[in-house]
Amino acid sequence: MTNLDHGKFTRMTTVFHSLLAMDVFFLFFTGYAIMFNDELWWMLTLMGGSGSVAALHRVFGVGLLALITFWALMMVTTDTGRSNFSEVLPTPDDAKAFVQDIQFVLGNAEERHPNARQFAGGTADEIPLLSYVGKGVIFIFAVELALLTLSGLLIWSKTGLMQYFATQTAAIAFVVFHGLLGVVMLMGIMFHIFEHGFHPAFFPVETKAFIPRSMIPEHHDDDDEGTGIERLQLSSGWASASNLAGAATVIGIVSVLTASIYDTGYPVSLELLVGGGPTNLLLTVGVNIGMLVLFFGMVLSVYGNLVRIRWEQQMAQEEGAEAEAAD
Amino acid sequence: MSNSTTENGVSSYSGTMIAVNAVIAVAVALGAVWVANGFNVFYERLDRVSPTADGGGIGTAFAQGNDIGWLVFMVEAIHAIDVLMGLFILVLVFVHWSAFRRLAGRMRQPGESRAMPDGGDTDTENGGDTQ
Ligand code: HEM
Ligand code: HEM
Numbered sequence: 001m002t003n004l005d006h007g008k009f010t011r012m013t014t015v016f017h018s019l020l021a022m023d024v025f026f027l028f029f030t031g032y033a034i035m036f037n038d039e040l041w042w043m044l045t046l047m048g049g050s051g052s053v054a055a056l057h058r059v060f061g062v063g064l065l066a067l068i069t070f071w072a073l074m075m076v077t078t079d080t081g082r083s084n085f086s087e088v089l090p091t092p093d094d095a096k097a098f099v100q101d102i103q104f105v106l107g108n109a110e111e112r113h114p115n116a117r118q119f120a121g122g123t124a125d126e127i128p129l130l131s132y133v134g135k136g137v138i139f140i141f142a143v144e145l146a147l148l149t150l151s152g153l154l155i156w157s158k159t160g161l162m163q164y165f166a167t168q169t170a171a172i173a174f175v176v177f178h179g180l181l182g183v184v185m186l187m188g189i190m191f192h193i194f195e196h197g198f199h200p201a202f203f204p205v206e207t208k209a210f211i212p213r214s215m216i217p218e219h220h221d222d223d224d225e226g227t228g229i230e231r232l233q234l235s236s237g238w239a240s241a242s243n244l245a246g247a248a249t250v251i252g253i254v255s256v257l258t259a260s261i262y263d264t265g266y267p268v269s270l271e272l273l274v275g276g277g278p279t280n281l282l283l284t285v286g287v288n289i290g291m292l293v294l295f296f297g298m299v300l301s302v303y304g305n306l307v308r309i310r311w312e313q314q315m316a317q318e319e320g321a322e323a324e325a326a327d
Numbered sequence: 328m329s330n331s332t333t334e335n336g337v338s339s340y341s342g343t344m345i346a347v348n349a350v351i352a353v354a355v356a357l358g359a360v361w362v363a364n365g366f367n368v369f370y371e372r373l374d375r376v377s378p379t380a381d382g383g384g385i386g387t388a389f390a391q392g393n394d395i396g397w398l399v400f401m402v403e404a405i406h407a408i409d410v411l412m413g414l415f416i417l418v419l420v421f422v423h424w425s426a427f428r429r430l431a432g433r434m435r436q437p438g439e440s441r442a443m444p445d446g447g448d449t450d451t452e453n454g455g456d457t458q
Contacts (some may be wrong), residue, residue: 063356063358066355069352072347074340074344101423137440149336152360154363156363177405180405199427201430230435
């Protein structure tokens, strides 16, 4: 297990990240089983039909509401939290990092920019708390989750909603709007899973979000140039696994995007046929591959926590051995 | 009390704050749902599956009579945002996919000799052979 890199998250944040991920995954499964019921009919049946799925979605909705309220409180009421605000602000370096990533792929740059580097290795001192993708992820997820929670609350009770908007039309438009809002999040998480599951130095999971920084030893060999990635050995399964996952991620993103367009018609017709999309075999396969990517992300999140437990045990053992040696 | 540090000196969050904020958060969440639900515990059920206009489901009303301009606009706008963000996310996937391939090329390939440049690692679980 050498895929520990510089620590990032506090213990509280690692636990929060795991809980948030679980909750959001279940919101995805329940929400899109309703919206993409043409493609995910089996999921709907598996979870006990539409009534039960809608109820489950509400349960996880309350969970999300509690989680983001908790996070907002932590960020405002603690020094550690408040000190994070400056870290999430985008800087010119983040724009440069994105450009340099493209240059790196084209072969015009030798290294990824420090603001893009996931594996820091010997360059840990140069690496900001958040990469440019990380900042984007925080920003987009925060906006998305806030809007999803708000619209989710508004559609909680259709009769209540009709009081505000006078018609059933408004109520249903809001449900559609809520579901479409989540599509960005859905596609974003698929990318997030690929990014943090398939980096060659970390494969099969980047543990930064699972092992708190207090548990990661910090030592720097200052005489080393660069990240030192060339000293790590590539896992033999990486090449095929990353190609498979990359393809599944792309197919999943394209499919849910297409399905979401079909489900209301794009360019948007005024004739909204919610859930009335075409029964398309290709789309059905694609959307299901997307769900597979999500499911795999859920497995990785659990696996990340298992790795943490193993690491904890190993640290405890080593400490025990040191104590014995000192006697 | 709002801040604490762990053994090796990195800052973290205090247990008290976590507990207090967790309790407040759960209360706020339940309270918000209660208000949104018109101060009721149970919500009405509407079958949202296959609500096609043909089937006369709840979507019918939307197809027939959505004349609230800003709502129609919002749905159109979110479609456009989904498409734009989708394309951007695809770019990010491809950039990372290729960057990962390039980084992987720099690593020691599976089965290569485990001899370290600084001679620090002497275990030879992979045989230490060279091609
Ligand atoms: C990641 C977050 C979320 C995602 C991706 C998501 C997604 C969805 C989707 C796709 C639908 C079905 C839309 C349709 O029928 O076209 C839906 C329905 C719904 N969502 Fe969410 N949602 C999220 C969070 C929430 C939250 C936080 C709440 C509540 C506070 C909530 C409450 C609801 C309700 C009440 C419905 C309607 C269910 C019904 O038909 O009875 N959602 N959601
Ligand atoms: C719905 C599920 C998830 C949500 C909402 C979520 C959200 C986030 C957010 C907001 C961040 C901080 C910004 C960033 O650095 O990117 C983050 C970081 C991270 N996430 Fe997730 N995540 C989810 C699932 C996962 C899964 C399944 C994995 C494992 C493959 C994962 C691995 C990571 C890692 C390793 C980081 C640290 C990245 C870094 O800063 O270097 N996440 N996540």
